[in-house]
Amino acid sequence: MSSVTDQIDSATGAADAAVVAAASAPRRKSAFRMLFSDVGACIALVLVVLAILAAAFAPWLAPTDPYGNDLANTLKAPGEVGLLGTDGQGRDMITRLLFGLRTTLLMGLASVTFGCLTGGVIGFAAAYYPSLSGILMRMMDVLLSFPAILFGLAIAAIFGPGLTAVIIALSIATVPLMARVVRGSALVVLQQGYIEAARSLGLSDLRIILRYVLPNCLSAMFVFVTLRFGQVILLGAALSFLGLGAQPPAAELGAMAADGRNFLFFAPHVSVLPSLVIFAVVLAFNVLGDALRDALDPKLRK
Amino acid sequence: MTKLSALLLAAAGAATLAAAPATAQQKAPLTILRVIDADRYDPIRSTATAAAEVLYMLADTLVTVDFDMKTIKPGLAESWTISPDGKTYTFKIRKDVKFCDGRPMTVEDAVYSLKRWVDPANKSPVSFRGGQVKDIRAEGDSTLIYELNEPYSDLMFQMALSFASIVDKNAVESMGQNFGVQGFNGTGPYCWVKWTPRQELVLKKNPHYTWGPSIYKDPKPQVDDIVWKIIPETNTLMAAIQAKQADVTYYMPYIALDTMQKIPGFTVQRQENYIYDVFMGFRVDKPVANDKAIRQAANMATNKEAISKAIFFGKGQTLPSLLNPAVLDYDKSSGDKMPKYDPAGAAKLLDEAGWKPGADGIREKDGQKASFTVYGIRNSDNPRISEAMQADLRKVGIDMKIQLWDATVAWGKLATQEFDAFLMSYPYVTATEALNLYFASRQVPTPNRMNWKDTKTDELLKAAATATDDTTRKQAIGAVQNQLTEANVWVPLVSQPLWVVATDRVEGARAHGLYGAGLYKGLDIKLKR
Numbered sequence: 006m007s008s009v010t011d012q013i014d015s016a017t018g019a020a021d022a023a024v025v026a027a028a029s030a031p032r033r034k035s036a037f038r039m040l041f042s043d044v045g046a047c048i049a050l051v052l053v054v055l056a057i058l059a060a061a062f063a064p065w066l067a068p069t070d071p072y073g074n075d076l077a078n079t080l081k082a083p084g085e086v087g088l089l090g091t092d093g094q095g096r097d098m099i100t101r102l103l104f105g106l107r108t109t110l111l112m113g114l115a116s117v118t119f120g121c122l123t124g125g126v127i128g129f130a131a132a133y134y135p136s137l138s139g140i141l142m143r144m145m146d147v148l149l150s151f152p153a154i155l156f157g158l159a160i161a162a163i164f165g166p167g168l169t170a171v172i173i174a175l176s177i178a179t180v181p182l183m184a185r186v187v188r189g190s191a192l193v194v195l196q197q198g199y200i201e202a203a204r205s206l207g208l209s210d211l212r213i214i215l216r217y218v219l220p221n222c223l224s225a226m227f228v229f230v231t232l233r234f235g236q237v238i239l240l241g242a243a244l245s246f247l248g249l250g251a252q253p254p255a256a257e258l259g260a261m262a263a264d265g266r267n268f269l270f271f272a273p274h275v276s277v278l279p280s281l282v283i284f285a286v287v288l289a290f291n292v293l294g295d296a297l298r299d300a301l302d303p304k305l306r307k
Numbered sequence: 308m309t310k311l312s313a314l315l316l317a318a319a320g321a322a323t324l325a326a327a328p329a330t331a332q333q334k335a336p337l338t339i340l341r342v343i344d345a346d347r348y349d350p351i352r353s354t355a356t357a358a359a360e361v362l363y364m365l366a367d368t369l370v371t372v373d374f375d376m377k378t379i380k381p382g383l384a385e386s387w388t389i390s391p392d393g394k395t396y397t398f399k400i401r402k403d404v405k406f407c408d409g410r411p412m413t414v415e416d417a418v419y420s421l422k423r424w425v426d427p428a429n430k431s432p433v434s435f436r437g438g439q440v441k442d443i444r445a446e447g448d449s450t451l452i453y454e455l456n457e458p459y460s461d462l463m464f465q466m467a468l469s470f471a472s473i474v475d476k477n478a479v480e481s482m483g484q485n486f487g488v489q490g491f492n493g494t495g496p497y498c499w500v501k502w503t504p505r506q507e508l509v510l511k512k513n514p515h516y517t518w519g520p521s522i523y524k525d526p527k528p529q530v531d532d533i534v535w536k537i538i539p540e541t542n543t544l545m546a547a548i549q550a551k552q553a554d555v556t557y558y559m560p561y562i563a564l565d566t567m568q569k570i571p572g573f574t575v576q577r578q579e580n581y582i583y584d585v586f587m588g589f590r591v592d593k594p595v596a597n598d599k600a601i602r603q604a605a606n607m608a609t610n611k612e613a614i615s616k617a618i619f620f621g622k623g624q625t626l627p628s629l630l631n632p633a634v635l636d637y638d639k640s641s642g643d644k645m646p647k648y649d650p651a652g653a654a655k656l657l658d659e660a661g662w663k664p665g666a667d668g669i670r671e672k673d674g675q676k677a678s679f680t681v682y683g684i685r686n687s688d689n690p691r692i693s694e695a696m697q698a699d700l701r702k703v704g705i706d707m708k709i710q711l712w713d714a715t716v717a718w719g720k721l722a723t724q725e726f727d728a729f730l731m732s733y734p735y736v737t738a739t740e741a742l743n744l745y746f747a748s749r750q751v752p753t754p755n756r757m758n759w760k761d762t763k764t765d766e767l768l769k770a771a772a773t774a775t776d777d778t779t780r781k782q783a784i785g786a787v788q789n790q791l792t793e794a795n796v797w798v799p800l801v802s803q804p805l806w807v808v809a810t811d812r813v814e815g816a817r818a819h820g821l822y823g824a825g826l827y828k829g830l831d832i833k834l835k836r
Contacts, residue, residue: 072698072701073698073701073702074694074695074698074699076610076613076614076616076617076618076695077613077617079617080562093617093691094617094691094694094695094698095617162716165710166710166711166712248685248711248713252708252709252710252711253690253693253694253697253709254694254697254698254701264690264691266542267541267542267560267562267687268562269542270542270545270563271562271563271566
């Protein structure tokens, strides 16, 4: 019986795959073409790749120890000591920016991953099982009513300030957003005939979701993740700016901007440089997310 | 860089000035800028220096402290005597004093105020400062008897603090919990007009006031109105002073002082005798922090001189000892015993104590990492001080974890047993006061956050507090200083300086600094225009 189902499934899957391939082969090509024809998107992509590479290779790229201080050389202007000067502890700004970027991107990655995985599961469950939809989505509505900053404050008050608190707060704040996006996309997919066919063939719910629903929701999810990444970085930096994020001596861009605000008139680079990096990274993710959305939208491609 | 900062300052100043073109032309109140407000202004209910700095203007105390921070001078009490056994203080109270509402102050008002301070029923957080009181009573119409169960050598200095302010009984009883919130009636040089929390507190001249302490040239207030204005952000505060939107502040960021000294139209002065010390205290009954070698190594590995220069921009004073050398009864021999900066010596000490470097560079002993957590308040200085210490300790293989808290939750966190060490700054007037406050075992868990319980310390502290002569007191409190220095319970860091910055509209402003009050009574201050 099992082998028969597998054969049918395999056949259906192959047929579907063929249909999808036939339909999507030219589409994928045009989507990439559309993405790369957008100069802004290309610049954003390059910035994102550079940021990821800089963060990944920070220990090898950094010219000095990120945690070693030099109190004799504090608040030196760019060019005076090091290319971008030093901070309030006399640490090289390039080094701190590289490690700060690393922490910020890791924070964003962790938050988006946990938030999106959980939100995705909830979204699929809510779409696939109408009986669960009401309670799950009302819970998501409740979560949506709390701003991420408030989550951060509450979690930092319970567990103490730190990167973990920020990641938990941002993950929770991401869950309802992802759940809504996934549920919306999945509901559309679930109306399709091939889902009806798969059900009539006796495929398990999990198999239907993983094999047919998920792949057809991926483009919407991918766009959301890209856009959310930029938002999460900004929110994380804001929480760190308030002292709830990474604790010393860890470098984090929001915390670095906060550290420099006491010297804004005298050593503006300490605050301005990390702020500029946050600006550039968030902008890059947002532009890329927008471009991806346009590229993957069949109506716009027409 | 200097040019850039001067340009930025000038631009900020010009921008703020442009926003209020008429302000500088008018005879405006004296505006004093500060960064934080108090929760209330009832003398017995707030320990905040932000309350004290205003209360000294609103109310008087029986005695005052001179600018040297060591000499007791008359206040509302013209004179006083202390009985040979040190238990009975007899104050002769002035008869020419009036409250802001015009009612003459009587000795009964003074008795009421002091009883209110020390009465356990009022649950004042500062009642212990009044000593073991047996009775406070009036004798005749101008004599106040303050009787103790045991001598208390610090009493006169405590009497000069704002907690012992004389207030109007009628006002206190009519306002109840709102006294110092909705209104105030004292005998100070200035009277309460209006308080908008976290914005401003407005005072006006007490028209009756002629009894200012002799530490001032003129016993009468010279300014009609005073506004204590809150600007939490120090860059904005600096720009406001630069634009002459305000007249005076002692909350100017240290980084700006050199620039302010160079700008014409401003005076910058320092109170040399100001005592407000920063230290890190170890909780001596916690793992790692309970090892004297770790504590001593922390003292040796911390470059206090560099912290003083870099964090306070050369305006701070390195603390060479447990207590400030300027304080009454400072013991120099204890200062000589304080470990000097010697990172190599610290590493050697740790090696000898069995703390061996681990794979990650952090030392270990019996499976325990040389790691401890420090709690503190997240203010403008603590993050930088703690990070500098953290980097210094890391160099000798000690991992210091920093957890700084917003002021709204910090005091609650500092009352827990969660941390291994804590960062703190505090004002004090005598060695006996400081050490009794922090090291008496009865003060565990707070403010004795070290959990220091030692019979010898308690005996010596009691001996110092109850001494009836200077020599006995100095010997006893000197012995405590030596004992605690040898135990390395604290890492004394920096004495925070008091700098008063005033515009050229102000003359006669002189830095005082008793319990953090930079302008104290605000007498002798005049406005030129």
